[in-house]
Structure formats: C-alpha cells, structure tokens
Amino acid sequence: MLKPSPEKLLALGMSFWNAKALLSAVELGVFDALSDGPADLATLTTKPGLHQRSARDFFDALVAMKALERDANGLYANTPETDFFLVRGRPSYVGGLLEMANARLYESWGRLSEALKTGRRQSEDQDASDLFAALYADPQRLRGFLSAMSGVSAGAAQAIADKFSWRDYRTFIDVGAAQGMVPVTIARAHPHLSGGGFDLPQVGPIFEEFVAANGLAERLRFYPGDFFKDDLPQADVIIMGHILHDWDLEQKRLLLRKAYDALPEGGALIVYEAMIDNDRRENAFGLLMSLNMLIETDGGFDFTGADCEGWMKEAGFSSSRVEHLTGPDSMVVGVK
Numbered sequence: 001m002l003k004p005s006p007e008k009l010l011a012l013g014m015s016f017w018n019a020k021a022l023l024s025a026v027e028l029g030v031f032d033a034l035s036d037g038p039a040d041l042a043t044l045t046t047k048p049g050l051h052q053r054s055a056r057d058f059f060d061a062l063v064a065m066k067a068l069e070r071d072a073n074g075l076y077a078n079t080p081e082t083d084f085f086l087v088r089g090r091p092s093y094v095g096g097l098l099e100m101a102n103a104r105l106y107e108s109w110g111r112l113s114e115a116l117k118t119g120r121r122q123s124e125d126q127d128a129s130d131l132f133a134a135l136y137a138d139p140q141r142l143r144g145f146l147s148a149m150s151g152v153s154a155g156a157a158q159a160i161a162d163k164f165s166w167r168d169y170r171t172f173i174d175v176g177a178a179q180g181m182v183p184v185t186i187a188r189a190h191p192h193l194s195g196g197g198f199d200l201p202q203v204g205p206i207f208e209e210f211v212a213a214n215g216l217a218e219r220l221r222f223y224p225g226d227f228f229k230d231d232l233p234q235a236d237v238i239i240m241g242h243i244l245h246d247w248d249l250e251q252k253r254l255l256l257r258k259a260y261d262a263l264p265e266g267g268a269l270i271v272y273e274a275m276i277d278n279d280r281r282e283n284a285f286g287l288l289m290s291l292n293m294l295i296e297t298d299g300g301f302d303f304t305g306a307d308c309e310g311w312m313k314e315a316g317f318s319s320s321r322v323e324h325l326t327g328p329d330s331m332v333v334g335v336k
Helices: 006-013 015-028 041-046 051-064 080-085 095-109 112-118 131-135 140-162 180-191 203-214 249-262 284-298 305-315
Strands: 066-070 074-079 171-173 194-199 220-224 237-242 268-271 317-328 329-335
Touching: 006 015, 015 051, 015 095, 015 131, 015 194, 015 268, 041 051, 051 066, 095 171, 095 284, 112 249, 112 284, 140 180, 140 203, 140 268, 140 317, 140 329, 171 180, 171 249, 180 194, 180 203, 180 220, 203 220, 237 249, 249 305, 268 305, 305 317, 305 329
Parallel strands: 171 194, 171 237, 194 220, 237 268
Antiparallel strands: 066 074, 268 329, 317 329
C-alpha cells in the first residue's frame, strides 16, 4: 500500500501563486506585447515596463504554466489559447473576467474565512445597501464589470447558440444582458432571430456600442429597466445567465415567476450558470462560484439543476430539462 503524499495538498494550497502570475500577466499586458509575434527577453521585459530582476523568472513561470511558449532561440510567444483569448481588443478576448478577478476578487477572497464565520459579503462597498447600485454608479468600474461578464459568458453563449432549438422561435431577450455577448453570439448564428437585452439604464450605451460594433443594431435593441421593479420584455425565449445566483431564494423565485409571465404559451426560459452537479461532488467551479457569491453578495448562492427545475415547476413551467453547455456551465430550459 502506497503511503499518502502531501504533494497534492501542497499544490492545491499554493495554487494562488499560479493564479496571481496569470492575473498579473493580463494586467501588465504580456500577451498584448506578443500579439504581433515572438520577442526576446529584453524586448518582452521592456514592452510591459518590467524590472529586469525577476522578468526572466516571471516569463519562464508562464512557460511552465503553458501560458507562454519559448523556442530554442529564447524567443517568447503566446500559446494559441492566450493569443486568441487574452489579447486585448480582439473579439475573442475573455480577459475582462481575469481583470476583474485581479482588481476585485483576489483581495476579497483573502477574507473568505471572515465571510464563512459571519455570512457577510466581503467585497468592496461592504456598507452599501445595494452592491450593484454602487458598482453601476461608477462608469469605469461598470465598464470593467460588463467586460468581465462577457468573458465569463462567451463559451456558454456559443454553446446555447449551437444547442438550443432556435429554429422553433423568432424572438428572444437576454435578462441582465451586460455588454451583450449572449444576444450578439446568438443573433450572429441565427439570422432569423431578433430581440435584445434587458438591464439597468446605465448599461444601455455600452450594450448599444457592442451590438453596433458587431453589425447587429437592426436586430438587437436595449430594453432599460430594473427586473425587480419592472415587467420583463415579452419574447418567445427569455435568457437568464449568471443572474439567479446573485440573489436569495425568494428573489430567485420572483425572477422565475416574472419570466413565466413574460413568455407566451410554448415559450422557453433558459437559465444558465456554473450549475452544481446534483450530488454536489464534481463541479468544484460551481461550488466555488457559490462561495464567490458569499464574498460578493448579501444573499446569493449557486444551485443544482434539480434545484432550478423545482423552482421552475413552482413558477408554473410545464416541463424542464438540464443540458450541459461547456466547461462548468449547464442550462436549465423551462417550457411554459
């Protein structure tokens, strides 16, 4: 019988080293500096404005982490993944989420023990009665947050565009649309669809800018409102992505009822999240996301597909199903 080894536990406990190295690389523009091609150590050190003392160790750590490549001549280059997903300004950029993790979540998660003992959120603006109102009141923070939501939704958006039976519907609304990644991805894939996004009024100009940049202004429009105070726009399909987990159970149930009321007979609601597996053993990301809701919100938590199906049944939906999307994300589809 093999003796137990501490290696796995130590690697897990020190994994924040890897995370912070990648987050700093995004913040400092390392992948941007290599977007035009490989560079030697001196050039790559100069472009992001790094001190030479530890630059080589930093870049080689990224090589060892498979975030950079280095050839036999010592030239550094992006990997196919970092070149596609982590170069700013490209449509495929998902680094907004990592920028938010670096600027906000990394520090807040340092107070996880306090959150677990008190049940209170630990993010900035702890004394604010409405976290989202405080976040949306700062234009710079709002733009960064919306970009982060595009990053976290990009993969799921493409999977929803590919897997859902859009041929049976004509209109859709993304509730809590943020920058517009989900409606843009779906509309681009299905030219017969029209619809848009519903979010707080401050989001409107950012949504419209993103939609226009993707050439979809004629088919996608912005609907301003507060989903706790206003009725949801009517459409054949309503989408709620990474929305329900922000709120407590009664608020979740309220939003599902409002979606039900806005749908026609035969209409569909798509709820997608980093859905926790029903046995609560496998989707570590979903469980950690729920802890992130503890850090970030007053009552939010993530949930299983079975949980969501039960809430949909309570709201009046006649049937539902759970379908995996990509990575940790799954969707629950409820039909009215």
